[in-house]
Amino acid sequence: MLGWLIRTASSSIGKKALMALTGLLLIGFLVVHLAGNLTFYMDGDGAAFDSYAETLESNPLLPLAEFGLLVLFVTHIVLALRVTKQNRDARKSRYAVRATAGGSTAGSRSMVITGIVLLVFLVVHIMDFRLQNDGTESMAALVREELSAPLGAGLYAVAMLALGLHVSHAFKSAMQTLGCNHPKYTPLIEKVSLGLGIVLGLGFLSFPLVIFFLGGSAAGGQA
Numbered sequence: 001m002l003g004w005l006i007r008t009a010s011s012s013i014g015k016k017a018l019m020a021l022t023g024l025l026l027i028g029f030l031v032v033h034l035a036g037n038l039t040f041y042m043d044g045d046g047a048a049f050d051s052y053a054e055t056l057e058s059n060p061l062l063p064l065a066e067f068g069l070l071v072l073f074v075t076h077i078v079l080a081l082r083v084t085k086q087n088r089d090a091r092k093s094r095y096a097v098r099a100t101a102g103g104s105t106a107g108s109r110s111m112v113i114t115g116i117v118l119l120v121f122l123v124v125h126i127m128d129f130r131l132q133n134d135g136t137e138s139m140a141a142l143v144r145e146e147l148s149a150p151l152g153a154g155l156y157a158v159a160m161l162a163l164g165l166h167v168s169h170a171f172k173s174a175m176q177t178l179g180c181n182h183p184k185y186t187p188l189i190e191k192v193s194l195g196l197g198i199v200l201g202l203g204f205l206s207f208p209l210v211i212f213f214l215g216g217s218a219a220g221g222q223a
């Protein structure tokens, strides 16, 4: 398995296919993560969100799921950096004649920029909600505290706009890399890609906006 992974990750096409696959799995994680986070809006005091977080944390399989998630994120990010470098090197070489054969397009440039914003966000996010939380504080209170500060809300808002843009391009790009390229299905795949970007981007963006401007009152904010 590890040998296969290393061999695949060292070929150019293999890198792109693994990036596409890990990207699609990460989109799956984001759909589940957003659905879980939406429990924040379910009641007035954040109890539903806290009980969701407690259920997650008490699941004995959580460390395994977290490890899997870590592997997905690290693989996706490392491959993205390597493919970007490969494309940049190819552009410098006289053999690179077509933008799509290793060059940069507006879409791929935006992926690099939004990807970097998301990487910074992810580090801050894990430190805020995963490492800082010792299990004694209410998760809803922690989220409210973080996103009611201008800096926290601002960072989350910018990152969630980047997330929307990243996903709206990512899904169709991954499907194409994995060979789903057909005149009949491509228009539908493009619509799904845009839809996912909008739903995930706006869904996650709602948290910094609601909490900052309404004090999280949709979920029992004390403001």
Ligand code: HEM
Pocket (backbone or CB within 6 Å): 030, 033, 037, 053, 054, 056, 057, 066, 069, 118, 122, 125, 126, 129, 130, 139, 143, 156, 163, 204, 205, 207, 208
């Ligand atoms: C406003 C948007 C978001 C909010 C309010 C939010 C909230 C949270 C919370 C409260 C946790 C801790 C869960 C727990 O330990 O019980 C968490 C974990 C996490 N979030 Fe988010 N999240 C947001 C967006 C995102 C995005 C966009 C990503 C990915 C790009 C992401 C990736 C993660 C990861 C990887 C974890 C750690 C999961 C684990 O170790 O169990 N989150 N988030």
